Amino acid sequence: MLLKGAxxxxxxxxxIPEVGAxxxxxxQKTIDAYKKVADQIRSLAPDALVIATPHAVSYRDCFAISAGRGAEGSFADFGAPQVRIKVRYDADLAGEISRWAGREGLAVEASDERCNVPDHGMMIPLYFIREQG
Structure with a gap:
């Protein structure tokens, strides 16, 4: 798989407008920058996105990869339960990353049980990509 951007x-x-009210x-400068990033991602038309977030499941001794079918969440914790994000995971890519990490001596935990609710660190970028698309 070819890396197209980061x-x-x-x-x-x-x-998020419904949160920011x-x-x-x-x-505004952050919003403008997000729109540019979303435009760039859309123009590259990647097959998949890899999102690293500091709020996701983490382990002391290994990296966690969401390997389930997908996830769905909302901004309810921030007063906007009506704003929902649904994401489908790429199980093949998760497996490919896990195998590569193993070959490189990196410990990886591919989990679908604890990773089925996206956090705001994942949902905010996805929100802008969706809204700009």
């Missing part, structure tokens, strides 16, 4: 983005819940004007 980005590092912040994930303040305030950036008008307060997102204070982070």
């Amino acid at each position: 980005w590092i983005v912040p994930h303040p819940p305030l950036i 008008g307060r997102q004007k204070a982070i």
Whole structure:
């Protein structure tokens, strides 16, 4: 699989209009940057996205990879339960990454039980990609 691009983005819940409720004007430059990233991703038309988030399941002695069928979550924790994100996982890619990591001596836990609810670190980038698409 060919890597087409990589980005590092912040994930303040305030950036979601239903959460920010008008307060997102204070982070307009971040919103504009997110829109540019979403446009770039859309123009590259990747087969899959790999999202690393500091809020996901983590283990002390290994990396965690979401290997289930997918996940669904909302911004209910931030007062916007109506804003939902549903994502389908690429099991083949998760397996490929796990095998590569094993060959490189990296410990990986491919889990579908604890990784079925996306956190805001995953949902915010997906929200912008979806909204820009």
